[in-house]
Amino acid sequence: MSESSESPSSRAPSHGNEREDKRSFWQRIAEFIHHGPESKGDLIEVLAGAEEKQVINAESRVMLEGVLRMADLTATDVMVAAPRMDMLDIDSPYEDILNLVIETAHSRFPVYEDRRDNIIGILLAKDLLKLQRAPELNLRALLRPVMFVPESKGLNDMLREFRSHHNHQAIVIDEFGRVAGLMTIEDVLEEIVGEIEDEFDIEEDHGDIFGLADSTYRVSGDTPIERLNEAFDVALPEEDFDTVGGFIAHEMGHVPRRGEVYETAGLRFVVLHTKGGAVKWFKVSPLEAVTQAG
Incomplete structure (x- = not known):
């Protein structure tokens, strides 16, 4: 047929x-x-x-x-805790504010007056360009309204509010009215789609320590100290700290900012990228190589 x-x-x-x-x-x-x-x-x-x-x-x-x-998560489950928030003081000189914006590379910043608990507005990094063109403008005039939410606020409700109010950031308040932390629409979406990667992120199977073309290394901030010691044949203390980022933050006495340098155990650590008040990536070089290059 x-x-x-x-x-x-x-x-x-x-x-x-x-x-x-x-x-x-x-x-x-x-x-x-x-x-x-x-x-x-x-x-x-x-x-x-x-x-x-x-x-x-x-x-x-x-x-x-x-x-x-x-549906079972609340604002407190995804927020960046208050001590780790990058914030701007309304009374800081313009140059100091600009430097902080550049160092942290965030697009939005809570702005406080007198004390960190007194948040008076949100500054968009792009709005600083207006001050360059019109220096007579007052920084207060550039502030956007703050969205305050309680710690118990469910993420489902948060997503709806972010969409309906066209906000991307909210300040989380505890039961006593104090600032508990900060959360963004990205934090909520990451609970659904996983981490939203940026140019500094790599896939997990690429490892937490890997070589760069200039014979230095990129090291994740949450790399276990034991792994770093093995990789570089050094002896950073493993008893009191679990991660490289935690150890270096303790040694520096503050949350490291992008571009800061710390040297220890024959290694130089340069902060490449921070997120949520913690170091995501260091650039690490043996001090001998740094001296020879100099």
Whole structure:
């Protein structure tokens, strides 16, 4: 029989498959869980099963699980604690403010007056350009309103408020009305999609210590001290500190800022990038190599 004389019944399965493929994502999920999970844990297990049966892919499952788990989280679970917040003093000289903005590379800053608990507004880094063109402007005139939220605020509600108020940042307040921390819309979204990487982030399987083209090394701030000691054959103390970032912050007496340098145990640490008040990346060079290069 020729191809043109193929019977309609022989082609039916392919049409059926086309119709099957046209089912929406949620239709496929509904069909898969038609018996109905009885708890959130059951639903997460169902999603894992859906991935195994290729009803959804791995990325979809991770995001759906993130949405489910986010319902149990509050502002305090994702905020940057108050002592680690990068803030601006309204009375600081313009040059000091500009230097801090450049060093931290944030796009928004809480601004306080007299004391850190007295936050009077939010400054967008881009608004500082207006002062360069019009020095007669007062910094207060550039401040945006502050969004205050309680520690108990659920992340689901936070996401709605961020969207409805067109805000990207909120100050978290404890039960006594004191500043407990800061959170951003990025912090909420990362609970769903995972960490939103920037130009300093690398994939986990690339390692926490890796060589650069100039014979120096990039070292993650959360690298265990034991691993650093093994990699560079040094003997930083392992008893009191778990990570390189924690040890160096303690030794410097403050949260390191981008560009700061600290030397110890024959190594030079240059802060490459900070996030949330902690060092994400150091550039590390053996002091011998630094001396020879000089």
